Amino acid sequence: MNMPAAIQPQARVRAPVSHAPGRIDVRSLTVEVGPPHARFAALDSLDVDIAPGEFVCVLGPSGCGKSTLLGAIAGHLPATHGEIAVDGLAVDRPHPERGLVFQQHTLFPWKRVIDNVAFGLKMKGVGASERRREAAELLALVGLAGFESHYPAQLSGGMQQRVEIARVLINRPRILLMDEPFGALDAQTRRMMQTLLLDIWAQIRTTVVFVTHDIDEALFLGDRILMLSQRPARLIADIAVPLVRPRSDESTTEAGFIDIKRRCLALLRETA
Template identity: 65%
Template structure:
């Protein structure tokens, strides 16, 4: 099973986004440029209100930039499209439809016949670990199960990019951990490009190939941090390297000075020259 034979490359070029109208308008994202290669898992990490979700909205085609460009494989994002699947923090399932009907909804909108919709829906319901729940309704499921249905509903459209906006933020700690593990298992089978928004440092380090750290509003990328930890990472969460990466991210999130004076991370394997000083 494959979400796409060709996961997409994401390119942002000097992207700025303004929100609001008239005198209430403000710059949410400022001059962001970045490259995400096909199949990479990248986390956007930053404080609340820094523009993480706004960037995702521009890539999903729901927001129009004030300047700059959002590109997928060199083509400008001009509006919503199923190739860019978006998963929100709170599910958007239809409460009057069963799990199978919710998952197959995108296929129905494409005119796919009922038998094919049913077969593919069952495949993706199995993929997210909900075998036996196809005829249940969202109100009969737990929060974690509802998010599994939401992910299946997005994946069935074979997105080339999976955009995830704090999808596990409303879950309890244990369910959140299970959903993180599930997402990584799914990614091993479905090699799509993932851009995942979070404000949780541990989550970013456990999931991502790279962590893009954003400044307070107006949001800018202040560091592009490769996560040099072997996978799977859950066992490494107590390691010295994980602690060093986490400390570095926390220092950046709390830093208010210009980017030229941002704290530096000690390279992997090198002895720490000094302990990072947090800016309060």
């Protein structure tokens, strides 16, 4: 039976060729997870092209495999079949150039904010003065100048996530992978963090792959939305978001925003 016109998957958007760092190529990717006696496919034959500097959001039903896709790109989960390449090199292990940000922060509670941010450079053998200088610059970038000596427990949830983002960015990642990083925040703080993230991205232009279950968030942030099916996840739509940047609250009232939101809602209903 043919799918209704309103929810026909859009043709996959192929990323333009670029020599800038941060290109992601996913080819026929299948990832199986679980113990040996009960393994199952979380992703099935996924093909995705992401251009350097793109901001791509991933939507899909709960438990469909969105986080698995991030884990595979990060190098934490091996491909069962197919491959992932970043800038033409196969992904076969984690690397600091592919930074991962989770919903709950992973800061060291016993370290001050500036030392949390500088930790990646410490592991690389960078001297104390240089790594603290770079950490201070990133804390200023995320709006936390003056909080260098605080401990994570002294910060709000939104501030902790800012520190987490700064800690990932200090490694100068080609790719920033974000797994519902603002999902635990209240609505006002969440929008503030979304706007801050767009401001940071406009300055550093790293490639961002952002998992969310919130259609409004995906539309507000992304250049494209990848819509995944129920598990095992397949790509059912690759939707361009043609809203102009910079975006604001007014962007969410535009006709284009509302039209794409309707399409996304229809696709989610169809996959359910």
